[in-house]
Amino acid sequence: MMELTYIAAAANIVILLALLYPGFRNFFKTRSAISAALLLFTLLFLIQNAVAIYFHLTVIYTPAVEFEIATLTIIQAVGFGTLLWATYK
Numbered sequence: 122m123m124e125l126t127y128i129a130a131a132a133n134i135v136i137l138l139a140l141l142y143p144g145f146r147n148f149f150k151t152r153s154a155i156s157a158a159l160l161l162f163t164l165l166f167l168i169q170n171a172v173a174i175y176f177h178l179t180v181i182y183t184p185a186v187e188f189e190i191a192t193l194t195i196i197q198a199v200g201f202g203t204l205l206w207a208t209y210k
């Protein structure tokens with residue numbers, strides 16, 4: 122189950138890195154509060170997923186917790202993927 126978590130967390134990092142380019146571009150172009158907030162949102166989730174991968178590799182979870190972590194990480198990947206799709210559409 123943790124293998125799915127690793128894959129989803131890595132996918133999250135790739136998606137969030139892809140969201141950084143339009144985030145920085147929009148922020149430097151408009152200097153608006155919403156652009157800054159979206160950029161901060163992306164950066165914080167990028168840090169969160171990097172730290173999560175570290176924890177997943179160094180902590181042993183029970184099977185029930187593994188399932189919950191995997192489920193939440195996959196849901197997060199779907200959400201970030203939707204945001205990426207809407208950003209580049």
